[in-house]
Amino acid sequence: MAHSTNNKALSLKDTVVISLMTFALFLGAGNVIFPPALGLEAGTSLLPAMSGFLFTAVGLPAFALVVLGMVGKANQLTSPLATVLNRGFWIGLFVAIGPAFAMPRAVTVAYEMGLRPFVQGDYLLPFAIVFSLITLLLTYNSQKLVDLIGKVMTPAMIIMLAAIAVAALLFPLGNPAEPGGRYAIAPVTEGVMQGYMTMDALAAVGFGWVIIQAINSKGVTSSAQIAKSTMHIALIYSVLMGGCYIALGYVGATATSITQGAANGGEILSFYVYEIFGDSGQLLLAGIIILACLSTTVGLTQANAEYFSSTFKLNRNTVSFTVVIVTCIIANFGLEQIITYSLPAILILCPVALALVVASFVSHYFPQVKPAHNVAMILTLLFGTVDAMHIVGVIPASMDNVFAAHLPLYTVNTSWLIPCLTGIVVQSLMSVLTGSATKTQEAI
Structure with missing residues (x-):
């Protein structure tokens, strides 16, 4: 097989931009609201629990990205498979992390935490339509996708999350409690299990199509340089995502005085930002959630378009449109139904x-x-x-x-x-x- 003689390296600026895009793609709503729940329940065992969590929630996805960079193209991951297994895996993966589960979940979570607290009545359908239209607009141009997510959306999310993290350090709303549940017995093991359940390693395989295409779009095509660039991107992603998880876990661990009645990490985070920032805190949280969900739906739409257009010679825009329309329809069945049938x-x-x-x-x-x-x-x-x-x-x-x-x-x-x-x-x-x-x- 012929290899490209182009040995162009990815510039520092492009490495940072694609790394920020990668962080944003992974930072879905679940990633934002899960760590506070872990922190609250782990309490004084936050550090061992978080170390286990980071191994599987950050380490495994980063490892997957590095391996994808080594093989050069995402589809090379399955090239040794029998055809039926190869096609079956990719179709199942993209349908699952796309319109069947992950994307509708992102839409419904964005609505539940980004709009519903501020309105009376049910506006899921119009919200889903507007959200889907924005997703389509951002997806149709892959270069604008990289620039917008890497240069605008991700820095905005990092600033918002940093504001919450700094507030948690300066104004803790309680002391960590004694660990509860399995965190009291084996905090590291439970952290490992919870991190594995984020399923970001699965998302890493799907996002590989977008990330490698973004590297190629900068003129980097040699195997060695793709592998090197992907390793750098995975490292920056790991630092950013790890810092995000640690900060939000600390928020949960030190918010014991205001978490009575909280049913999940989202409510813990909501109670916290309202207590610290008041009404502006609710808007801050809504902004984080909507940006996180939007970056996820855009990235997953792009990943689906990359696979189905290159594999089955379908029009890229047609694939994107179909994926987003199906997502919009399924989102209106509600989060619980989506999880029940797709999990x-x-x-x-x-x-x-x-x-x-x-x-x-x-x-x-x-x-x-x-x-x-x-x-x-x-x-x-x-x-x-x-x-x-x-x-x-x-x-x-x-x-x-x-x-x-x-x-x-x-x-x-x-x-x-x-x-x-x-x-x-x-x-x-x-x-x-x-x-x-x-x-x-x-x-x-």
Whole structure:
């Protein structure tokens, strides 16, 4: 296969802009409202809980981005798969993180926290229409997407979040309480589990299409420079997202005096900003949530357009329009219905995406072995389905006890990990012992 001789590097300015865009793409409403809930419940165990959370909520997505940069193109992540598995994975992923779940959720959360506190009556439908139209306008020009999110929307969100973080340090509204629930027993483990459940590693695979395309749009096309640029972007993203999580976790831990009756992290954050900033605090929070959700829907629309237009030769604008229209329709069914019907698929796709990232990482550093993507995906699909059924709560009690006793990591919903890693190792060793890897390389 021919490689580009262009060795142009990404400039510092472009690296910063794309890094800010990457941070904004990941910073959805869930990422803003989850850490306060963790901080409140972890209390005095905030640091160990947050360390575990950062490993899976920031470390895994960053690792996925780095691996995508190594392979050069997002679709190379699945190129060793059988065609049916390849197409099935990408279609399932983009439908799930696009119009079926993540995008409608972003629209409804933006409405619930960005507009509903200020109006009387139900305005979800008109809000969804306006929100969708803005998403379309920002999506139709990919360069404007990079510039707008990287230069305008992200700095605005960072300033807003920084204001909340500084206020939390200067004006804490209470002292951290004793940890509750599983945080009292194993705060690091619980933090790891909660971070894994953010599913940002899945989003990283989808956003890879947008990020690599943004790098290419700056004239950077060589494999080495794409890998280097992606590593720098992943590092900046990790620092920004990690700082955001730590700050918001601290807000939750030190807001004990005003959190009575709070049902979730969103309400904790809402109570806090109102207490500190008054009515202007409500507007501040609304601005953060709407910008976060908008950056997510724009990025996911762009990712869907990149995949379906390049794979099936569809018109990019037509794909974007279809994705946004379907999102607008599904959003009006309400957040609970969206989660109920879409969550199982998301819970299965997330470990499958991680398995493919690990298999690609191994293939990159050990090109002499036959890629183990097929076995990794099949094993992860099987055991990941078991984990998803466990999380959803549909496994019978008798089977649940058997799995808990005999299936490693089942109790932390990662029983797929050991079979996946074992499958990759065994496949790699067999390819070396049988010589199939050498033959494959020679054939290429």
